[in-house]
Each structure stands twice: as C-alpha cells, then as structure tokens.
Amino acid sequence: xxxxxxxxxxxxxxxxxxxxxxxxxxxxxxxxxxxxxxxxxxxxxxxxxxxxxxxxxxxxxxxxxxxxxxxxxxxxxxxxxxxxxxxxxxxxxxxxxx
Numbered sequence: 001x002x003x004x005x006x007x008x009x010x011x012x013x014x015x016x017x018x019x020x021x022x023x024x025x026x027x028x029x030x031x032x033x034x035x036x037x038x039x040x041x042x043x044x045x046x047x048x049x050x051x052x053x054x055x056x057x058x059x060x061x062x063x064x065x066x067x068x069x070x071x072x073x074x075x076x077x078x079x080x081x082x083x084x085x086x087x088x089x090x091x092x093x094x095x096x097x098x
Contacts, residue, residue, distance in 0.1 A: 004052055011048065015041045032076055039069030 015038055022034035043066045050058020 004048065008045065008048055008052075011041055011045050015045070028080055029077075032073060032080075035076075036069065036073045039065070039073075043069065 018034045018038040018041060022031050022038065025031040025034055043062045046058055046062040046065060050056060050062065
C-alpha cells in the first residue's frame with residue numbers, strides 16, 4: 001500500500017510542475033502542452049485513486065476525462081491556429097490602391 005502512496009505523491013508533484021509550466025510557459029504551445037500533461041496526470045491519478053479505494057467505476061470516469069482532455073487540446077490548438085492565420089492574411093486591395 002505504501003508504494004501506491006508514493007506513486008500518488010509523485011503524480012501530484014508532477015501535476016504541480018505541469019501547472020507551473022502552464023502559468024510560466026514562454027509560448028502558447030508550451031502552455032497547451034502543459035495543460036494536456038496536467039490532464040493526462042489527472043487521468044492517472046483518478047485511476048490510481050479508484051484502485052486504492054476499490055471502486056472500479058473510477059476507471060470509467062478516468063476514460064471519459066481522457067477523451068474530454070484530448071478533444072479540448074485539439075480544439076484549443078485549432079482555435080489559436082485559425083486565429084493566427086487570420087491575422088497574417090493579406091488585406092484585399094481597394095479600387096483606389098490598384
């Protein structure tokens with residue numbers, strides 16, 4: 001049982017480091033990657049807690065959280081990708097500029 005307590009403490013420490021990277025990340029993609037890493041570690045923590053408490057239904061919750069984490073990461077990256085490409089798009093020329 002103490003091995004699982006050490007594993008839980010290690011996962012929580014890694015989650016703390018991921019949060020630090022998410023808030024201090026130099027770029028948007030570093031922050032998104034840190035958020036995704038935090039979500040993955042949360043899935044592992046939920047599964048571990050389900051094992052420790054003897055409740056296998058936590059694995060269903062962990063699987064659902066993993067799917068939501070994946071979809072949210074893709075959605076955030078696409079949103080910022082489209083937003084960035086719209087800023088770099090050239091303005092159409094008006095009749096007076098031709």
